[in-house]
Amino acid sequence: MTYAITQTCCSDATCVSVCPVNCIHPTPQERAFGSTEMLYVDPKTCIDCGACADACPVDAIFPVDSLFGAQKEYAEINAAYFDDAEPEPVEDGPNFHTWSEPTFERSLPSDFAPIRVAVVGTGPAGMYAAEDLLLHTNAEVTLVDRLPVAGGLVRYGVAPDHPATKKVGDTFARFHTHPRVRMHLGLEVGRDITAEELSAHHDAVIYAVGASADRRLGIPGEGLAGSISATAFVSWYNAHPEVAPDAIDLSTERVVVVGNGNVALDVARILVSDPETLAGTDIADHALAALRASKVREVVLLGRRGPEDAAYTRPELLALKHLAGVQLVVDDHDPRIGAAIDAAGPKDKAAVLQGVTRARSNWSAEPPESGRRIVFRFHSTPVEVLGAGPVSAVRVTGAAGEVELPTGLLLRAIGYRGAPVAGLPFDEATGTVPHERGRVTGRPGTYVVGWIKRGPSGGIGANRTCAAETVGTLLADAVAGSLPAPTGASNAFRRLARRRNRRLVDARGLAAINRAEVARGRSDGRPRVKLATVRQLVSTARGNRWRVPR
Secondary structure, X not given: OOEEEOOOOOOOXXXXXXXXXXXXXXXXXXXXXXXXXXXXXXXXXXXXXXXXXXXXXXXXXXXXXXXXXHHHHHHHHHHHHOOOOOOOOOOOOOOOOOOOOOOOOOOOHHHOOOXXXXXXXXXXXXXXXXXXXXXXXXXXXXXXXXXXXXXXXXXXXXXXXXXXHHOHHHHHHOOOOOOOEEEEEOOOEOOOEOHHHHHHOOOEEEEXXXXXXXXXXXXXXXXXXXXXXXXXXXXXXXXXXXXXXXXXXXXXXXXXXXXXXXXXXXXXXXXXXXXXXXOOOOOOHHHHHHHHOOOOOEEEEEOOOOHHHOOOXXXXXXXXXXXXXXXXXXXXXXXXXXXXXXXXXXXXXXXXXXXXXXXXXXXXXXXXXXXXXXXXXXXXXXXXXXXXXXXXXXXXXXXXXXXXXXXXXXXXXXXXXXXXXOOOOOEOOOOEOOEXXXXXXXXXXXXXXXXXXXXXXXXXXXXXXHHHHHHHHHHHHHHXXXXXXXXXXXXXXXXXXXXXXXXXXXXXXXXXXXXXXXXXXXXXXXXXXXXXXHHHHHHHHOOOOOOOOO
């Protein structure tokens, strides 16, 4: 029996570091690492020790003979990755590796005096950086987040029907109460304190603020009511406190999603899933109620390129293909589409669409009278959003000319974009902060990690090696004595933060929020029911009971 990696793989390579026979690839030392959709177990080399499954932070690794239903396909996917690959050398002996765990050179604590490092952002990038500092140095870490709760994209970006992916948050949470960590949630740099004030109280500051803005289509009518970013939609169903419960109107029968990346698939899947299957997740209460009353029966995914070049990953498309009660349809309006699907090999993502219904859609008609479906329309570009008030249709161009797709809701899922960070340089072209191996250009002692560093690419696990590089650069600067000396003490920063914002949440308050959300979910058989406003979060953190009307 061998093991296989499945859909929820986060590619952070924890499994690689514990494998005694080097059977998981690509490793961080291999060129393909970071560019493949997931990691893979070589069934010819695996010795069935289970170390990878024990170490996986997102429960993505299982014995092949325990896979069932759609998961069985991952046994073939893992094996197929190695079909044309050269065999890796394997030697006898305990804990043999042909590579080392993905870390950068770490200096011993004696090489420099203890340092204070602020990490701005508590999502995966920030927490991987904090973890590296806490495990490999004697640094003191200040965690700062503009929201009164930690988690970033793990809390507000992962779809509620992907609970295994959210488990990586448990790995990060163990550092929230670390004795060398101080937490200031609800503190915004640029609003409550300046970047200069933060730097004055720390030897170094790492910004892990992500890419909070969305890319625009740049077409007429994009600003109409009912034209919404997928970022906002994802935040809405994840109970983000900055998105109102009534922000989304699901009274239309057809929704058009522009884009065909994983986020586009996420929103399409949520829109057509049986609400009762979502009732056991941590989806926002208001979103669950709206989906139960939803009139949506069809979601159209518009892709500028063909199925062979779609941005989504094969695991996410596979999950969509097996969605109960939902029909997948490929709009066969362009002969290139069918040709690409038919010609796809077993490793190509277009091959997943083999066997899916192909039909020329009649967009002047309403969606089917019964059932729910997702329609893939490749080689299509939106050129105008139509409507006298709210959105009524989207004009799309393709090989067959222009067509109008009637819809009352347009979701833009064409990517995230970084926003300027107060006090830091910013590259408008790339939406990132200029840096060299994580060191911000022209700002000694200031560093970046995650999407604000490299752009909105890579999943949760990609932040691990990204953080390792940044922390390595920071420690090299510490050893060289090039970090600016802070002028304020740790306690002085704590007092400053409290003066500027008296609603801050610390680690104890965060634990109170977690207990309250889990308790609210327990009665309904759900993992948690999230508090959805800043007021609720802060009130709960302070020990005040807050009951949200059901």
